[in-house]
Amino acid sequence: MQDAQRQFVEAAAAALGPKSVVTEHDAIEPWLTDWRGRYRGAAAAILQPASTDEVALIVALANRHDVPLVPQGGNTSMVGGATPPPDGSALILSLRRMNRVRRLAAEEGLVVAEAGVILADLHAAALGQGRRFPLTLGAKGSATIGGLVSTNAGGTQVLRHGTMRGLVLGIEAVLPDGSIHDGLAALKKDNRGYDLNQLLIGAEGTLGVVTAATLRLVPAIAARAVAWVGVDSPHAALDLLHAMAPAADAIESFELIPAHSLDAVLRHIPGTRAPLERPHPWHVLIEAVASNADEAPSALIETLLAQAFERGLVRDAAIAASEAQGEAFWRIRDSISEAERASGPALQHDISVPVAAMPNFMIDGARAVEAAFPGTSAGAFGHLGDGNVHFHVRAPAGSAPDWPTRNAGVISPFVHDLVVAAGGSISAEHGIGQMKRDELARLSSPARMHALNAIKRALDPRNLFNPGKLVSLASDRLDQ
Amino acid sequence: MQDAQRQFVEAAAAALGPKSVVTEHDAIEPWLTDWRGRYRGAAAAILQPASTDEVALIVALANRHDVPLVPQGGNTSMVGGATPPPDGSALILSLRRMNRVRRLAAEEGLVVAEAGVILADLHAAALGQGRRFPLTLGAKGSATIGGLVSTNAGGTQVLRHGTMRGLVLGIEAVLPDGSIHDGLAALKKDNRGYDLNQLLIGAEGTLGVVTAATLRLVPAIAARAVAWVGVDSPHAALDLLHAMAPAADAIESFELIPAHSLDAVLRHIPGTRAPLERPHPWHVLIEAVASNADEAPSALIETLLAQAFERGLVRDAAIAASEAQGEAFWRIRDSISEAERASGPALQHDISVPVAAMPNFMIDGARAVEAAFPGTSAGAFGHLGDGNVHFHVRAPAGSAPDWPTRNAGVISPFVHDLVVAAGGSISAEHGIGQMKRDELARLSSPARMHALNAIKRALDPRNLFNPGKLVSLASDRLDQ
Structure with missing residues (x-):
């Protein structure tokens, strides 16, 4: 361990107790590699504060000892965003001990969750109060709120509810200078200058560390309809999406699946079967939900699909007759990545x-x-x-x-x-991390890269927060 | 006119033609005062480019000649946000000539409008295609898209559709260094670092000038229900709001009106009459809409109000029996400011x-x-x-x-x-401008003010954009 790091770690242990600092090699080891095993870093310690004040104290120490920090939640980044640099220059700041749901106000439709709350646990907490947090993704058993906010995570329900940006009502964060930004209050209208919350969403921990967030809840699902539809082409699928517009308030997912992907699933994933009798070149999985059992969406979906069939947009369609069948349709969609890997x-x-x-x-x-x-x-x-x-x-x-x-x-x-x-984005929902950092620099306009770098320098002038990620300042320390 | 300004104006006129520069006193005069007549500034010229490239050229000239610019749209700021400084140090950059709707894609649910498009004109353009831009406010006949974006405007339909932040899908802007930020593409998922669009929304022209925006459209209204409800207290009104949750997807407005305000309207605004027979201490105006005539919301609203009456939340209620009666209810709400002024x-x-x-x-x-x-x-x-x-x-x-x-x-x-x-905001929907600038500095945490100032310095290091507004750098030029 470098001298500065040792002093930092000793000061943190003295101030916060030994539980807040992990230095045993075996305990650190699992957090040095990203979950797909593509990136490997080094870090001599993991700091794991239990409160926002403890985070602020650690950040103050990081400034004093000039030691960079890599914020980490569930370590499920797809782009190496939470893996420390390989040179061991940084320490890991784990938010996992901050895992309290501070407040869940069902009637107000909001929950205040600390950064270390695991997504699946938040789902369960909301459901316990008849509410739902409408964002989900494959890593929900590990991914934490802090990481989801910091990467503006997406998933399969974005069509209706938006990404994290659309679900975050407030943020608490420790800024790079160690000060606490308290932006947790859920104000639907608030025009007091540049929106720091919006800036922190998707900043991948490079502008400070999110310690808690106020999140929007929606009513729990009382009824749902899951449909599997065979179509001719992606163009037909898009026409179908437009044709389903009368059900837009109910449709949460509209997933396109090529024959190749379905075939891979049927071949490699045991217990799966094709939802439709005949093969089709493309498939669409539609899920519509209602929060009121009286308004079950199946009838509307069936009517709209029948109309689309008449118009030649649909080759064949099946609406799941049971929850189990709906789950089976979703299992196909959720198994594509695994099946393609096996292929x-x-x-x-x-x-x-x-x-x-x-x-x-x-x-x-x-x-x-x-x-x-x-x-x-x-x-x-x-x-x-x-x-x-x-x-x-x-x-x-x-x-x-x-x-x-x-x-x-x-x-x-x-x-x-x-x-x-095509006017698109090289990172839709996974972020930039280290994997796409150079591509971001290559493909962004000079105006944009200049602005990103200027913001980073302004808020984290000593490059102490997640160095080497997102912006192209590499892991070098900035000129001071 | 100062020498630097004269050179700037001459260069702009030479490059863009005389139509782009206004120097006649009488033509400038109306734009030197805010619309409530509280702030008065001075400016020797108005620059009025007709395209984004012309804006970029003007900003480049502003940098070359070191002359600050005050962006101006419809000049309807409630906080002196578009009034130039009184010392004549800045010129006005008017976006009013950039008033094209570049693209209106009804099926995609979006419109690309230039900064100078007037809100009422956008409403009309959308309606012409069976769509609606779901944000409206009193100044809609003058307020422009650029100003609405730059102030994150709100209005009476925020409950369902959000403020401008929730309706902006993309932004084009000229940044303070004269470069063009092209963020118009409407990408529902895009995680390429700090979101410059979000930073420009609500920045009040202090970080550059918005030249165009991609905005979300929703289906036109096919049916609506307008209800006037007498209640005991604001607490009862909030309980009523929660009781109306089953109609949450339809309710666009939930406006609270005290007896005092209703009385002022009845006394001062000719042709108004009380919607309910007896007086009540508080009133609620509810509007619910449907985009499908088959789903007229009146029945649901009536049912929910009847249930609320049973629970004692409601003293009396009337649902407008006609469009004219609904308009009459709204006229009361919209006349409150005028009536209170008369009081x-x-x-x-x-x-x-x-x-x-x-x-x-x-x-x-x-x-x-x-x-x-x-x-x-x-x-x-x-x-x-x-x-x-x-x-x-x-x-x-x-x-x-x-x-x-x-x-x-x-x-x-x-x-x-x-x-x-109470954990609230001193500016809900009007912004900071010059009126609340010092209060913002007084009441924000040091962490927040430090971050706002750092962002301003990073993106507009020469303080050329709307100096003296929002951030407390006053109208002084920053140290360079």
Whole structure:
């Protein structure tokens, strides 16, 4: 451990007690690697405060001893966003001990949760009061509120409820200078200058550390309808989305699934079966919900699907006859990533384009990739209603398992160029972290990069917060 | 005109043509005073570019000649936000010539409008395509999109659709260094670092000038229900709001009106009449809408009001039997400010507190003010559902018309202290401008003010954009 780090750690242990500092190698080890095992860092200690005041104290010590901090929640970043730098220059600031739900006000429709609350636990707490926190994603058993806020997480219910940005009503954070920003009050109208809460959402811990958030709750689901629909093309799927507009207040998910992905699931995931009798080139999974059992959405969905069938937008459709069948439909969707992994090595891209541009992008983009990289096959699936798909480029048959690593440097920039040409985003819901940092710098306008760097320098002039992530200041310390 | 300004204006006229520069005194005069006549500034010229490139050129010239700019749209600020400094150091940058609707995509539910588009014109354009832009306010005939975005405007439909922040899907702006930020693409999921669009919303032109915005459209209204309800207290009104939750997807407005305000309207506004037979201490105006004529909300509203009556939450209620009657209810609400002005001098405060805290604040806050300033009477009305009321302190009987000016320095800080103690905001929907700049500095945490100033310095290091507004750098030029 470097001298400055040792002094910092000793001061933290003295002030907060030994429980707040972890220095045993075995205890640190699991938190040095991202959950997909792509990035590996080094850190001599994990600091784990139990309150906002303790976080502020740690940040003050970080300033005094000039030691950078890497905030960490559930460590489920897809872009290496919570992995410390490999040179051991930073310590990990874990928020996991701050796991209290401070207040859950069902009638007001809000909950105040600390940064370390795990998403699944928040779901359970809300449900216990007849409410729902309407954001979910695969890592819900590990991902924490602080990380979800800091990455503006998305998921499968964004169509109706938005990303975290649409669900955050307030934020408490410790800013890089050690001061506490108390923006927890849920004010629907508040125009007091630049919105620091909005700036912290999606900042990936580079502008300070979120310690708690006030989040919006919605009524619990009383009834739902899950439909599986066969369609001709992504274009037909988009027409179908528009045709479902009369049910827009009920539809939470509109997921597009190509035949290739369905086939991979049926082949590799035991116990799955095709929802429709005949094969179709593309599929749509629709979920509509109601908070009032009297307003079960099935009838409206069935009517709209029948009308769409008449118009030739739909080849075939099935509405789940039971909760179990609905779950089975969702299991197919949720198993795509696992099934595609089992099918062979592939490069994944989390991208978005304007919804109207998505069908062309899916077809033309895949063709362009396959033409440029012979032997590959490309395909996309995901949240069509959000303009967000996961775009996979699969290795040529017989490629070695390390094909993605060897080809990412050429293929991913090619895909990103296509995305930018379509007016899209190279990171729809996973953020930038370290994985896309250089691509962000390459593909953003100078105006934008200048502004991002200026904001980082203004709020974290000593580059103490999650250095090397998001902005391209690399892990170098900034000029002071 | 100062030398630097003269050179700037000559260069602008040479580059953009004489139409882009106004120097005639009579043409400038109306734009030097805010619309309530409280602030008066000086400016030797108005620059009025017709395109984003022309704005960028003007900003580049402003940098070259070191001349600050005050962006101006419809000049309807309630806080002197668009009035130039009195020393004549700045020029006005008017966006009014940039008044094109660039694209209106009804099926995609979005419109791209330039900064100078007037709100009422946007309403009309949307309606022409069967859509609605769901934000409206009293100044809609003058207020422009650029100003609405830059002040994060609110209004009477925020309960369901949010403020401008909830309706802006993309922004184009010229940043203080003259570069163009193109953030117009409507991406529902986009996590590429700090969200510059969110930072520009509500920045009051101090971080650059918004030149266009992509805005969300919703289906046009096919049916609506307008109800006028007599209640015992603000507490009963809040209980009623919760009781109406089953209609939450339809209710757009929930406005609280005290007897005093209704009486003022009936006394001063010709042709108005009380909606209910007997007098009540408090009133609620509820509007619910549906985009589908089959789902007319009247029946649900009537059922819920009947249930609330059974529970003792409601003293009496009337649902408008016709569009004309609904308009008559709204005319009462919309006339309150005018009627209160006619009743005598008063100090107005645009404040918000958490919705749950609002009833107590309205009662206790009014009592505290009346006790501290004998002879005054205090009362609040407005958007209960948003936690946003307009809190008026009326002068003692017989006070001179300049009573507000003479007493604002004492009474408004007293009110603001109450607001802060209740966890609220001293500016709910009007912004900070120059009127509340010093109060913002007084009542914000050092952490917050430090961050606001750091952001301003980072993005506008030469303080060229709307100097003297919002942040407390006064109109002095920053150290460079």
